[in-house]
Amino acid sequence: DGGITQSPKYLFRKEGQNVTLSCEQNLNHDAMYWYRQDPGQGLRLIYYSQIVNDFQKGDIAEGYSVSREKKESFPLTVTSAQKNPTAFYLCASSMGTENNEQFFGPGTRLTVL
């Protein structure tokens, strides 16, 4: 099956802890993205990566970090510096071309206790 997987589905974090969200794709896509969605809000871009070992900040990168060591994987770390991390986190991938159809994973719902 081709697709994008995210784990875990639900994640609970204590204040002051770092947590890492996993995103894997087997679509052979070059580009990968992380978004955050808050209730009643659209998707906001956190980080994106066009190629391995390269990534750029999106609109709301503060308090987050990423790595892209493999084409298939783009993990997101939510650090303790993120002031309001409770949200629905979505990973997406695309071919990275202008007609840029992005496909989403199932998401991780993070709750800070």
Add this chain to the structure above:
Amino acid sequence: QKEVEQNSGPLSVPEGAIASLNCTYSDRGSQSFFWYRQYSGKSPELIMFIYSNGDKEDGRFTAQLNKASQYVSLLIRDSQPSDSATYLCAVTYSGAGSYQLTFGKGTKLSVIP
């Protein structure tokens, strides 16, 4: 500032009617336009994309694009209760050789049996 505006709704239509969802965007240079459907608690699913002025039909869905007016719409014919969801409009913008999507906040559609 790249902006995508959608009426938040809710938009209520009776079963079998046509649902019309609208979206305006601010970046006159945008070239690619996407509609995603998002069920409550789930990730967005791509349902339509359009790149050229005019209409594009796929089954019960028709996307309409007017670049001069910076307006894109989605028509859903013969609406079904299973179409009840939030519909997100997304627009591509480019910068530094990469392509990202800007999302609207979505329109919630409710199809009444």
